Each structure stands twice: as structure tokens, then as C-alpha cells.
Amino acid sequence: MNVNTQPALMRDRFYLRTRQTVGAARQFTAETLDVWGVTSRKDDMLLCVSELATNALRHGVPPGRGYRVRLLVFEDATVRVEVHDSGPGLSRMAERRPAGRGLTIVAALADAWGVLSRAPGKVVWCEFR
Template identity: 55%
Template structure:
């Protein structure tokens, strides 16, 4: 005589939406690696509606951290935090000095750079900088549906 088991979900909604984080070294391959990590999390969470915006912001924040915020021999922490209502908060923790700001005007061609935080400010619903010792946390948020 067999025992009947009730079906249950292995991954409940709350376990699917657990924050994820990963540490990256100060090297070029960290930017595409952080983007791939974020893409996988977004797919797992079913948050693909604004994936292109989120991925571009992650790329820009990671690039800024490597260029301006991570001293030699260190790295940065990328933290993805699902929010109520289907939103997402992206945080980049680095140990560098300074407070990033959106440039007052976008640089003219053919100069490269200077557009990262401008793009983040345009694509994300909110962004900002928080304190951390040492360093800072640069974050952006995307509202849910």
C-alpha cells in the first residue's frame, strides 16, 4: 500500500526572491561577469521586463567602480535585492574615496566616458550614493509592475 504525498513547490515565491550578491576583483572581465550574473538572477526571478535597462546600469556602475572606486588589489561587491511589488535594487559596494555625481553636461564626441551615471539616472527610477567604511555604496532602483 502506497503513501500519497501532496504536491508542493520546491521553490516557494520567497525562496526565489532571495537577495544575491557576488564579489568581483579589479579586472576588466568583472564587468561582463557582473552583467551575466545579473541576467541569470533576473531570469530566475521572472524580472525580464526591464532587463536591458538593469543590465546597462549594472555595466555602468561596475565600470565606474573599476575605474574610479576600486583601489589596486581590491574589488567590488554587487548586490541584487528584489523589492516588494516586483521591483529591484542594485547596489555596488566599493572601497574607494569620492562621491560620484552625474556630470552637468554630457561630454562631446570623440571623448569616451562621462556618460555612465547620466545613463543610470535616466534609466533607473531612483539612484543614489550611501556611506560605507571604507568607501561607498552606489545604488539604483527599478520599480515593479
């Protein structure tokens, strides 16, 4: 996790709890990466955003709430993708009990990933160097 430096750039967007927002989150990410001039591993990042947003919708966003996609780029060109939700618990894979393929895909594509607690909910993140 890139904790030693402040992000050079950051953008985020909030989405309501509907399936259509996964495509919108992916589009927001593609547009942000284009504005930032990030081309390396863009397809991997877009797939990870789709997986993390889908997981948030399926497991982390209670009815009537939403989730936030936050993108950060650091001075060393590391791109960090975060999905914030307000649901309870941690990721099943973080607990060593994967239930699906989403986080397995994220783990395979990203250079690092993890889960952080927040009140309420959690942040699932991944980084690309």
C-alpha cells in the same frame, strides 16, 4: 530608495579589480533576473550594472581590492542594483560634477538612484519599479 520594506530576495557576488569582471557582473545579473522571473526592463538593468561596475573599476576600487554587485527584489516587485566599492569619495554626479556618461545613463534609465557612504568606500545604487 526602497527603505520601508525588507527585500524578498537578495543575491550578491564579489569581483576582483579587472576589466573582465564587468561582463561577469552583467552575466550574474542576467542569470539572477532569470531565476527571479524578472523580465520587465531587464536590458535597462543590465546596462546599469555595466555602467556602475565600470565606474567602480575606474574610480572606486583601489589596486588589490574588488567590488561587490548586490541585487535585491522587494515585495512590491522593485529591483534594486547596488555596486559596493572601497574607494574614497562620492560619485561626481552626486556632487553635481559629472565627468562621464555612465551615471547620466543610470539616471536616465532607473526610477531612482543614489550614493551611500560606507566604511570604507561607498554604495552606488539604482532601482527599477
